[in-house]
Amino acid sequence: MEENPTSWFMRVTVTILFLFLLAPVLLVFPISFSGDQILAFPPSSWSLQWYEALLGNTVMMSAFLTSLGLATVVTVLSLIIAIPASYAIVRLKVTGSEFLFNLFTAPLLLPTIVLGLAILIIFASMGLLATFTGLVIGHLVITLPYALRVLSVSLGNLNLACEEAAASLGAKPLAVFGKVTLPMMAPGIVAATALCFLVSFDEVVITLFLTGPRMTTLPVELFHHVESQADPLVASVSVLLILMTLAVVMIVDRTMGLTKAFMK
C-alpha cells in the first residue's frame, strides 16, 4: 500500500473507532478486580473481593444455575425439534416448505420487547409466568429459528450421493438418516448447539417479562442489579459471562476443526 497522508489519517481514525467499539467490554475486566466499594475507574486499589462477593451472593449464584439449566434444556429441545423440521423442509420438500421456513423463522423479525409482551399476556392466562416451563417455551421461540436456519443450510449443503448410495444398498430410511445424514450434519449441529446455548444464556428482554422473584436468570438478575446499584459486582459477573461465551466459541472452533479434519 502506498504511504500517503490519507491512509495514515485513515489508520488513526480506524484505531480510535475500534477503541470506541471495544472500550465498554474491555473496561469490565479491570473493574472486576477493584478494591473500591463503589464503581470507579480507574479503581483506587485492587483486590479479588468482588469475586468473593459473587460466590457468596446466593441470589446471583442460584440465578446462574437456573440460566445454566435453562440454556441446556433449551438447547437439547431445540435440536430435538429443529433437526426433524429441517429434514422435512429441506429433504422431503413438503408443499409450501418455503412458506413454513419463513413462518418458523419469523419470530426473529419481531423486536424482543414486542414479542416479550405478547408472550407475557398469553402466558399469564396459562399460568406459565415465573415457571421453568414458561421460560423454556419462551426461549424456544427465539432459539428454534436460529437452529432451523443453521441446520437447513447444513443439510442443504450435503452431498446427496452418500444417502442415495446407502438407500440403494438396502438401508432403511431411518438407518440412512441415523448412520449417514446425521453424522454428516455434525458441523451444523455443533454450530446450532453453540448458537442456541448462547442465545438462551444471554437472553434478557423476553425473559424479563417471564421471570419473577421465584424464578430468575443471570442476565435478568444482572439487569435488576445495574438498575438499582452499579457496583463492581456486576463487573465480576460480566467477566464470568464473557469467559463462558469465549469457552463455548472455542469448543465450537475445536470441535468443528476436529470434525472437518476427521471428514477429510
Add this chain to the structure above:
Amino acid sequence: MTTATFDMPVGAQKSFGTAGVAVALLLPIALVNAIGFILPVLNLARMSFNEALPGGGIAEALTAANWTGLLHDSFYIELITNSIVVSLGITLATLLVSYPIALYLHRASGAWRTFLTVLVISPLLTSAVVRTYGWIALLAEQGPVANVIASMGFQPPRMMFNTTGVVIGLTEILMPYMILSLMAGFGRLDPKVEEAARTLGATPFRTFWRVILPLTLPGIALGCLLCFVLAISSFITPKLMGGGRVFLLATEIYDQAIVTLNWPLAATLSMLVLIIFGAALAVYSRILRMIEG
C-alpha cells in the same frame, strides 16, 4: 404391513408415507410457533382494542380508545416523535463511526482482515447489559471520559441519565450490525475503480465523494434500516442509561406492561412499533429503488 406395501402402487404409497412423516416431523416446531408466536401476536393485536380499567383490570371490548388516546395525549405524541428523532440520530451517528471501519475492513486482506472481523463481531456475543454497564462506568460523573474532558480545561457535560448517554451507548452497541451490513453492500466497490479515479487526477476527497460513496449507497441504506429498527425497539440501554428520565417507546411499553399494568396501552404501543417498522421498510425500498434506478 408388508402385504399392504405390495398391493399399493409404488408412487402413491411413497407420497402418502412422505406426507405423513413430514407432518410428524414438523408438528413440534409448529406447536412452539403457534403457542409462542402466532397466538401471542394475534392476541396482542386484539388486546390493543380492549379497554383498560383502573387498577390493572381489562375489559373485553372493541374500542379504538387506546389508539385515539395516543394521538390526543401530548405526552405520547412527544414520546413517539422523540423516539423517532433519537433513533434517527443514533442511526446517523452509528453510520459515521462505522463507515471508516467497514471501508478499512473491505480493503484489508488475509489474517489481518479475519482478526479485525472477529473484533467487530465479538461485542455481539457480549450481553447488552454488560456493554451498557461498561458505558455507565465510562460516562459516570467522575468517570474516565469526564476526567479527560476536565483535564482539557472544559466543564464535562452530564452524560448519564439523559439522552446523551443513551445515544452514545446505543451507537456503540449497534456498530457491529452497521459494519456488517456496510461490508455486505460493499461488494461493488472494486479497488481498481478507485485507482482509476486517482490516476485520472481526482483528489482523495473527490474520489470518495464521486466514486466510493455512490457505490456504497446500497450498503448504507441497508445498515441504516437495520440500525433504525434496532434503535427504536431497544430497551436495555435506554432503561439502564436513561435512569428513568429518558422516555422512549420501548421503555414505555415495559413500564406500562410491568409497572402500570395497563396491557391494552402497552399492546397499542407495541403495535405502533410494528407500524413504524413497516414504514421504515417502505422508506428503505423506495430509497433503494432510487439508488438502483
